[in-house]
Amino acid sequence: MKIVLIGATTGIGRSLAEFYASQGHELVITGRRTALLEEVKNAFPNIKINVLEMDVVKTDEARAKMDEAEKLMNGIDLVIINAGVGFQKATYEQEMNTIDINARGFTALAQWSYKYFAQKGSGHLVGVSSLASQTGSAYSPEYHATKAFMANYMSGLRMRSAKYYPNVFVTDIRPGFVDTPMTKQNKGMFWVATPEKAAQQIAVAIAARKKVAYITKRYQIIAILLKILPEWLIAKLF
Known part of the structure; x- marks a missing residue:
């Protein structure tokens, strides 16, 4: 399989890159810190891994890098958009940076990918x-708003597939707490998964062509609670 993995420098993205490389898949991995991407490439000298510098905020440049990725591998089978950022208060x-990366950057790359497929x-x-969606x-x-945007955008793309493109699949991965550099600022985390465990469950969900997958699986319980609890209680608990 030929895979483009956007946001592979650390955390879930890096663990996914390492997982798919260990399975022998051809990869293009992207991020702003290419030295970290080169570490992944060097760890798998027998696997074809291409490194591309990409800043998803620069949407036109990022979309041009997708064209480059397609040429490097002579085709793409799977695109995973993992680039994201979040802050407390x-x-x-x-x-605005969160919106630029999580919403605008995501849309630019998701639209390119879906149109290509x-x-x-x-x-x-x-x-x-x-899960914040x-x-x-x-x-x-x-x-939370940008993650809700992502979830709804992907839902719409799945509806488009159901109408027009039955062989184009869209999976929304919804992690709970994962031990990554971005979550270090969070307090009161529970059920914290390692990036490696998260990556393995994500890969299983992708292989099964799941529409939505909570990572780890137990977070589906929290998702149900978030749908039924009143806003005032969610504010107290979370």
Whole structure:
């Protein structure tokens, strides 16, 4: 399988890159810190891994890098969009940066990928949203809002596939707490998964062409609670 993995420098993205490389898949891995991507490439000298610098905020450049990725591998079967950012009690600049990466950057790359797969007649788009897509937050409303945007955008693409492109699959990955550099700022985390465990469960969900997958699986319980609990109680608990 030929895979483009966007946001592979650390955390879930890096663990996914290492998992798929260990399975022998051809990869293009992207991120802003290419030295970290080169570490992944060097760890698997017998696997074809291409490294591309990509800043998803620069949407036109990022989409051009997708064209380059397609040429490097002579085709793409799977795109995983994992680039994302989040802050606790963000400044205005941090809120806008969150929107630029999680919403605008995601849309630019998801639209490119879906259009490519639709023209090709097959393919699989995966977006890593979050359990946070289920509700708002007193601490990071912009983060939760952008993740809800991602989840709804992917839902719409699945509806489009059902109407027009039955061989183009879209999977929404919704992690709970995973031990990554971004979550170090969080307090009161529970059921924290390692990036390696998260990556393994994500890979299983992708192989099964799941529409939505909670990572780890036990977070589906929390997702159900977030749908039924009143806003005032969610504010107290979370």
